[in-house]
Amino acid sequence: MSRGEDTMCFEVRQRDLMARLGTIETKGGKFETPALLPVVNPAIQLVSPRELRELGFKALITNAYIIMRHFGDRAKEEGIHGILDFDGVVATDSGAYQLLVYGHVEVGPDEVVAYQEAIGSDIATILDVPTGWANSREEALETVVETARRGEALWSIKERDDVLWIGPIQGGRFTDLVAYSARLMSSMPFHIHALGSPTVVMEAYRFDVLVDMILAARLNTPPGRPLHLFGAGHPMVFALAVALGCDTFDSAAYAIYARDGRYMLENGTYRLEELEYLPCSCPVCARREPSDLLEMPRWERERLLALHNLYVCLRELRAIRQAIREGGLWELLALRARSHPSLAKALRKLACYSDIIEKCSPTSRKKGVFIFSPLDMYRPEVVRFRERLLRRFRPPTKRVLLLMPYTTGRPFSRTPEHDSFFSTLVARLGAEGAKQVHLCLLGLPFGITPVELDQLHPLSQHEFPGPNWGFEQWALSLLVAYVR
Amino acid sequence: MSRGEDTMCFEVRQRDLMARLGTIETKGGKFETPALLPVVNPAIQLVSPRELRELGFKALITNAYIIMRHFGDRAKEEGIHGILDFDGVVATDSGAYQLLVYGHVEVGPDEVVAYQEAIGSDIATILDVPTGWANSREEALETVVETARRGEALWSIKERDDVLWIGPIQGGRFTDLVAYSARLMSSMPFHIHALGSPTVVMEAYRFDVLVDMILAARLNTPPGRPLHLFGAGHPMVFALAVALGCDTFDSAAYAIYARDGRYMLENGTYRLEELEYLPCSCPVCARREPSDLLEMPRWERERLLALHNLYVCLRELRAIRQAIREGGLWELLALRARSHPSLAKALRKLACYSDIIEKCSPTSRKKGVFIFSPLDMYRPEVVRFRERLLRRFRPPTKRVLLLMPYTTGRPFSRTPEHDSFFSTLVARLGAEGAKQVHLCLLGLPFGITPVELDQLHPLSQHEFPGPNWGFEQWALSLLVAYVR
CATH class of the missing domain: 3.20.20.105 (Queuine tRNA-ribosyltransferase-like)
Known part of the structure; x- marks a missing residue:
């Protein structure tokens, strides 16, 4: 045959x-x-x-x-x-x-x-x-x-x-x-x-x-x-x-x-x-x-x-x-x-392949994501945001990079704070001056977000209980306390 | 009545x-x-x-x-x-x-x-x-x-x-x-x-x-x-x-x-x-x-x-x-x-009461513990170790504090490395000199452990997949990459 x-x-x-x-x-x-x-x-x-x-x-x-x-x-x-x-x-x-x-x-x-x-x-x-x-x-x-x-x-x-x-x-x-x-x-x-x-x-x-x-x-x-x-x-x-x-x-x-x-x-x-x-x-x-x-x-x-x-x-x-x-x-x-810790280890290993996994994962998901631990930053939605920011987004050629902490409203670009912020900018710098400002939001878990992207999933749809303590901090505090 | x-x-x-x-x-x-x-x-x-x-x-x-x-x-x-x-x-x-x-x-x-x-x-x-x-x-x-x-x-x-x-x-x-x-x-x-x-x-x-x-x-x-x-x-x-x-x-x-x-x-x-x-x-x-x-x-x-x-x-x-x-x-x-992230928040709140909870928790448990996240350092067994080290353990009055990284064998004090380490110490410093050394093990997740305590639970009985990345590192790396 x-x-x-x-x-x-x-x-x-x-x-x-x-x-x-x-x-x-x-x-x-x-x-x-x-x-x-x-x-x-x-x-x-x-x-x-x-x-x-x-x-x-x-x-x-x-x-x-x-x-x-x-x-x-x-x-x-x-x-x-x-x-x-x-x-x-x-x-x-x-x-x-x-x-x-x-x-x-x-x-x-x-x-x-x-x-x-x-x-x-x-x-x-x-x-x-x-x-x-x-x-x-x-x-x-x-x-x-x-x-x-x-x-x-x-x-x-x-x-x-x-x-x-x-x-x-x-x-x-x-x-x-x-x-x-x-x-x-x-x-x-x-x-x-x-x-x-x-x-x-x-x-x-x-x-x-x-x-x-x-x-x-x-x-x-x-x-x-x-x-x-x-x-x-x-x-x-x-x-x-x-x-x-x-x-x-x-x-x-x-x-x-x-x-x-x-x-x-x-x-x-x-x-x-x-x-x-x-x-x-x-x-x-x-x-x-x-x-x-x-x-x-x-x-x-x-x-x-x-x-x-x-x-x-x-x-x-x-x-x-x-x-x-x-x-x-x-x-x-x-x-x-x-x-089991050995399965936790496996998940970290899997996270090393997050770029490949992101490419296989569909982009259609629109549900909010939960960010519990830093490992969750290797889930496809977040990897995609990172890729998009670093590879596909062209930062506008402006003269001023303005970093501002995240406010509680999300996405920021749709909050009243956003509007009043830009009104103030225009009032202070004039329309031309305000156009020279590239505003980025700063905070955890996403680090930095150009305001142009802040409606992207999952930036606008995530829940985050706040950063966790690190093992290093815990260990260091004990070390210091003991040596003292 | x-x-x-x-x-x-x-x-x-x-x-x-x-x-x-x-x-x-x-x-x-x-x-x-x-x-x-x-x-x-x-x-x-x-x-x-x-x-x-x-x-x-x-x-x-x-x-x-x-x-x-x-x-x-x-x-x-x-x-x-x-x-x-x-x-x-x-x-x-x-x-x-x-x-x-x-x-x-x-x-x-x-x-x-x-x-x-x-x-x-x-x-x-x-x-x-x-x-x-x-x-x-x-x-x-x-x-x-x-x-x-x-x-x-x-x-x-x-x-x-x-x-x-x-x-x-x-x-x-x-x-x-x-x-x-x-x-x-x-x-x-x-x-x-x-x-x-x-x-x-x-x-x-x-x-x-x-x-x-x-x-x-x-x-x-x-x-x-x-x-x-x-x-x-x-x-x-x-x-x-x-x-x-x-x-x-x-x-x-x-x-x-x-x-x-x-x-x-x-x-x-x-x-x-x-x-x-x-x-x-x-x-x-x-x-x-x-x-x-x-x-x-x-x-x-x-x-x-x-x-x-x-x-x-x-x-x-x-x-x-x-x-x-x-x-x-x-x-x-x-x-x-x-x-849900709000339950994760609640667990962190509970961890703030870890001293009280430790006192209510029985001390008889002898099962090994899994340390997945820094929050696990607030479980009673670890809190108890910390308390014991800082409040109840009297560091020996020795002249030299020697810090050594953890080896893989646990507890260290029962490994051949321990014995050969102390033999070397005696050979180099003499019996009296060796007695002046207070040896502590250094590493994650427990920070510091005097060798006298390293058979304590859960030091000798735990599984740890290694430290996790922190949110801060992730965010910082993205921030640096973007600004560059």
């Missing part, structure tokens, strides 16, 4: 930061993104695929390698949808994760491609070579090259035209290799790309590294193709991943955590025994106390914990989609960044 | 900041605090008292004045629990709010006391005189004095000994009057105190003023008596109110918002039409979309919205109780402070 065309399977209807609200269409149906695809292990089902569907998951992911070992040819006859009893979209991973964890897989890349086509996966993955974390740069490069070679091989092996193929991106923590891998894979007509091997980075809470990895992948793949993030299972990181341009992620965490007695929330994780109250209103928690769960038979408890974890994931996805819709993803991101 | 004893009705089992996790015991049963008492208007019941009980509310509040007008003597015969069909704790407000809103009430203070006793309220309120917001200082003082006079009158009027009486505190935005009112009311054997008239302050988003008001009331009433906050209906402010020492609050907001099509969340409010997704997992929202609600008959929609609002309130109360239990209320407070 010849190399396919770059089929359009992804429709974007709204953007915010690098996030997209969209739809992925497959032969098995379509689903909205950003989306979490729960990982289903047919051998251990705390929550059945049918229940996942009822909860609102329209797509799930399972492991072709495990299906092959458990069901063999039966899956070819009944089809993966039949085996799983799921009438939504079924994506299959290739077993590369097993390769990463166990170091070997007994089947070859061609066989995995053929098997996924045979069982009728809607979205399928080539058998890539995960980079992992501990590898040297040379080893990492090898995984990138070998993954690309297998990607290249796909187009002569594959027989169906209705399967969406995922082209995994490797390179691990070597972000230049991630970028290289992304460019290699982008040169082939994959429908979806996926960033591999982030699990170790996430488990080590190196979310700042994750920012670099995701952006290296995102910025080097065609924007028209969705980006999948493998193994991003905790709702705490969803907003970050989405803000960086990930459209889908998959997770077995809801079940793994449940089997380990761990209770997920948007801001972190509790062990069930640590809880005296269930701080959640999902159908599992609404009328229960932790003791109700602890006293249950183990299987039932794990099942309910898995359901709770899924409800929290769904709630977070809805919050993210709503945020994208209204241009409020930055607020959500900043809120989640308070879950 | 003679002046009663100061009956113990409130048991505290855990503290954090000025918050208490406790139990209030009444003749009608007991309930856990912090608690929200939903306001029930028997004339308009979106959610029936029986349903409230099933949702988990063990206490509610209704208006004695409205009950009197609607049910008159029937309520005396059937009792308020019978009228409402509620087998939990029933508190009654006196109608003072109606006085505030409509400016007149047709019944006198004595009659309201007798009526509440007659209908069997578990918790009752004298007919106080709300201060409101617009009043002058003189008028405010009058309301304080008249409320105290009515409080004094109670003890010769009341006939039952099994009712818990609320002594309302007035004074409005004049915090010295609030303090005065609190002292006046505290001199009488009320079981519970309540801060009146905060509604206008809250509606104007002047949460910073609310901080002063609550603390003026809390710090001038006996800690053994619960403090109620009238009309604090939005889950966004629960954590703040609780952290300042409020034990209970009441709210009609869940229903008022619902009738107005408003959807509450911990971080704010949406109009239902603004939502494309329901970012919540409560039984109302879990399997619905906004359109499902919008297409319903009005009554049903309002009812479900009220239920959702109640679920969110309950979830937040559970989160608050869990936070108190584990000593994490500061984190929750700081998270909620990102809901």
Whole structure:
């Protein structure tokens, strides 16, 4: 079969930061993104695929390698949808994760491609070579090259035209290799790309590294193709991943955590025994106390914990989609960044890319912005103002630069103070003299604003509780007090 | 009947900041605090008292004045629990709010006391005189004095000994009057105190003023008596109110918002039409979309919205109780402070009282603390370290003060670097010389730490993503770039 065309399977209807609200269409149906695809292990089902569907998951992911070992040819006859009893979209991973964890897989890349086509996966993955974390740069490069070679091989092996193929991106923590891998894979007509091997980075809470990895992948793949993030299972990181341009992620965490007695929330994780109250209103928690769960038979408890974890994931996805819709993803991101200092670090890393993110973000938002912390000065609306002031605004060629503190009315140019100020100017200097004055407003948080620009968003529409104390001041005051 | 004893009705089992996790015991049963008492208007019941009980509310509040007008003597015969069909704790407000809103009430203070006793309220309120917001200082003082006079009158009027009486505190935005009112009311054997008239302050988003008001009331009433906050209906402010020492609050907001099509969340409010997704997992929202609600008959929609609002309130109360239990209320407070700049302002105001709050907060917490922003330096653990360093620690009388930057290992005094450092010191200066060196570690966020103290909590147990940029730096850099 010849190399396919770059089929359009992804429709974007709204953007915010690098996030997209969209739809992925497959032969098995379509689903909205950003989306979490729960990982289903047919051998251990705390929550059945049918229940996942009822909860609102329209797509799930399972492991072709495990299906092959458990069901063999039966899956070819009944089809993966039949085996799983799921009438939504079924994506299959290739077993590369097993390769990463166990170091070997007994089947070859061609066989995995053929098997996924045979069982009728809607979205399928080539058998890539995960980079992992501990590898040297040379080893990492090898995984990138070998993954690309297998990607290249796909187009002569594959027989169906209705399967969406995922082209995994490797390179691990070597972000230049991630970028290289992304460019290699982008040169082939994959429908979806996926960033591999982030699990170790996430488990080590190196979310700042994750920012670099995701952006290296995102910025080097065609924007028209969705980006999948493998193994991003905790709702705490969803907003970050989405803000960086990930459209889908998959997770077995809801079940793994449940089997380990761990209770997920948007801001972190509790062990069930640590809880005296269930701080959640999902159908599992609404009328229960932790003791109700602890006293249950183990299987039932794990099942309910898995359901709770899924409800929290769904709630977070809805919050993210709503945020994208209204241009409020930055607020959500900043809120989640308070879950853990390592997420706060990641947000600062993201802020280093604020120029790029600004360019991806739509300019239509007209809602007022809240400025809580200096980090909020790196949100697209403020970056845009800065750019506009420094690059696009030509200061009038006047003889006098007059700096004046902000008054309380906003925008100043529409206040009575503005009018009386200019009347006074004309009265004192004459009409010609007044024309020689370039008035700029001075103050926090925006520093300086030529009066000509002060109706710009967000100058005229922001709320600011005033500058915060700095760490340096606090530390210095203690130092001085102690030394005295 | 003679002046009663100061009956113990409130048991505290855990503290954090000025918050208490406790139990209030009444003749009608007991309930856990912090608690929200939903306001029930028997004339308009979106959610029936029986349903409230099933949702988990063990206490509610209704208006004695409205009950009197609607049910008159029937309520005396059937009792308020019978009228409402509620087998939990029933508190009654006196109608003072109606006085505030409509400016007149047709019944006198004595009659309201007798009526509440007659209908069997578990918790009752004298007919106080709300201060409101617009009043002058003189008028405010009058309301304080008249409320105290009515409080004094109670003890010769009341006939039952099994009712818990609320002594309302007035004074409005004049915090010295609030303090005065609190002292006046505290001199009488009320079981519970309540801060009146905060509604206008809250509606104007002047949460910073609310901080002063609550603390003026809390710090001038006996800690053994619960403090109620009238009309604090939005889950966004629960954590703040609780952290300042409020034990209970009441709210009609869940229903008022619902009738107005408003959807509450911990971080704010949406109009239902603004939502494309329901970012919540409560039984109302879990399997619905906004359109499902919008297409319903009005009554049903309002009812479900009220239920959702109640679920969110309950979830937040559970989160608050869990936070108190584990000593994490500061984190929750700081998270909620990102809901709106005016709440961020309130947190800064609260930080001004950090010395007092530190003294109320237990010292037992040993969990690591997260330092996200300079405001976190005002949490009790850090205030305690500062106090300890400046007031209780006697710097050794040595001849040399040696300042050294923090190393990565914590606590430094248990690292190999520490040992090799002192070995070197002894090798260079001799044992006697080394004894003359007072070593302090220098760095952010804690400024300076004598090595003798560096095993103190939270020095050895904190996570810090590094100092943040300051607003001033950002603004200055823009100013310089523009002027250039």
